[in-house]
Amino acid sequence: EPKAHPAKAFRAAILHSLANPTDVGLEDSYQYFDDGVLLVADGHVVKVGHxxxxxxxxxxxxxxxxxxxxxxxxxFIDTHIHYPQTGMIAAYGEQLLDWLNNYTFPEEKRFADVNYAREVAVQFLDELARNGTTTALVFGTVHKESVDVFFQESEKRNLRMIAGKVLMDRNAPEDLTDTPESGYEDSKALIEKWHNKGRLHYAVTPRFAPTSTSEQLRLAGKLLEEYPDVYMHTHLSENQKEIEWVQELFPESKNYLDVYDQHGLLSSRSVFAHGIHLCDGECKRLSESDSAIAFCPTSNLFLGSGLFPLSEMEAKGIKVGMGTDVGAGTSFSLLQTMSEAYKVMQLQGKKLHPLKSLYQATLGGAKALSLDHLIGNFESGKEADFVVLDLHATQLMKFRMEHAQSLEDKLFVLMTLGDDRTVCDTYSYGQSVYNR
Ligand code: GUN
Ligand code: ZN
Incomplete structure (x- = not known):
């Protein structure tokens, strides 16, 4: 095979996760080189060391x-985000259901115009790169073209991305709904065109239980049967009114998760955003099915949804990744997301160690997306997706860093004060996709 890109070495402090600190303890969970070299060739990590x-x-x-x-x-790996909501991030005053009706649906209607969709996709991917995010699990809109242009733009940048067309056939404005059949056919066409093309993957994406009929969810399950390595991406148990509404709409189901379960939507390739208010039965099924949850702290605080019980979920054996959930989330930055996750844990009397946060935003995210054989750390042979972070990004950070002794100190300052200003360079598949 011809060498597309010559080998290149990057010399700096280097930190990456090896395993979940919750499983192996902090000491064995990471590797750190204060004067390290990352050697990259042909889009892959050759080796890392002193x-x-x-x-x-x-x-x-x-x-x-x-x-x-x-x-x-x-x-960084963002396990839950909506690209069409880039233009309505920071919308005032509402919790989930009113926020959707008043702000989200009107904006998503604009994606009927494919030129607008492409414009937002480009803006969105620029913003991910600026924030050091190299992989994301992404909602489109109900319009199949919204996902087509998203994949086109992701392909140009050679990003490892997962996305899907929203399935929504009720309880939404008429011009934002599909039908069980059209949703199935459009998803199928997108899977055939994009799934596993280069670094791209498809996610079957019912918005959430209230906006799909049982027939639509059944056909979503059929797609997953027909394409077993396709992802399933939806929302779960975010808000109390939402939960009550699901119980009214699906009176025959045991609980919220059971609606998805009855339609065959739980597997190791399923990612549920939020999952804040789950009962023991729901946790048990998530764990048994090896499904993942996306923890979205900036969104959960912004919409007043609640405090995600991270420690309890992990103790029950549930995989967890970090999500920004833009536009309900208030930042594209996984650094800011880690900072807010820390505060969510503080409010529950728990500590979130910076090395644990780093794991959640990298290798843990890769595991949640079943991509840890390809990305998430610098093991030899993995894809060279990495960021160069500036420890002196701002006056305050530079000053504060001089007072930081240990790696843990520095890392915690970095994620508490850091944001897009902290990201110098972002590399995808060994190539620069952003330079500050
Ligand atoms: N539940 C259903 N749709 C959405 C959405 O767009 N954002 C969030 N945060 N929750 C949802
Ligand atoms: Zn969401």
């Missing part, structure tokens, strides 16, 4: 990029 160990072995032709006061980490 500069003293790696540099002498390098072929003299290999370019070494030296980065001062920088920290290299794996690219």
């Amino acid at each position: 500069a003293d160990d790696i540099l002498p072995s390098l072929d003299p032709s290999v370019e070494v990029v030296v980065l001062e006061n920088k920290l290299i980490t794996p690219g």
Whole structure:
């Protein structure tokens, strides 16, 4: 095979996760090199290690990029976000159901215009890159073209992305609804066109139980049967009024999750956003089916939805990734998302260690998306998706860093004060997709 891209080495402090700190303890959960080298070739990680160990072995032709006061980490993984909501982020005053009706649906109607959809997709992908996010699980709108242009723009940047067309056949404005049959056919066409094309994957995406009929959910289940490695992406148990509404709409189901379960929508490739208010039975089924939850702290606080019980979910064996949930989330930054996650845990009397946060936003996200054989850390052979973070990004951060002793201190300051200003460079598949 011809070498598309020559090997390149990046020298800086380097940090990546090896395993879930909750499983193996903090010490064994990460690898840190204060003077490290990340060697990349043909879009993949060749190796990572101390500069003293790696540099002498390098072929003299290999370019070494030296980065001062920088920290290299794996690219961030956002396990739940809506690209069409970029234009209505920060909408005032409502909780979930009114927020959807008053702000979200009117904006999503505009995606009937494919030119507008492309404009927003480009803006959205720029914003992900600016924030160091290299992989995301993404909602489109009900319009199949919204997902088509999203994949086109993601393909241009060679990003590992998962997206899907919204399925919604009731309880929404008429011009935002499909039918069970058209939703099935449009999804199928998008799967055939995009799923596993390059680094792209498809997610069957019923918005949430209230906006789908049982027939639509049944056909969603049929798609998953027909294409077993396609993802399933939806919302679950975010808001009390939402939960009551689901019980009214599906009186025969045991609980909210059971609606999805009865239609065959639970598997290791299923990701449920939020899952804040779950009963023991729901937790048991999530764990048994190896489904994942996307923890979206900025959104959960912004919409007043509640405090996600991360420790309890993990103790019950449920996979958890981090999500921004823009536009209900208030930041594209996984650093800001980690900072808010810390505060959500504080409000529950729990501590969220910075190394645990880093795991959740990288390798943990990759596991939640069943992509940990490809991305999430710097194991040899994985895809070279990484970010260069500036430890001196702002005056305050530079000053504060001088007072930080340990790696844990520095990392915690980075994620508490950091945002898009902290991201110097973003690399996808070994190539720069953003430079500040
Ligand atoms: N539940 C159903 N649709 C949505 C959405 O667009 N955002 C959030 N946060 N929750 C939802
Ligand atoms: Zn959402």
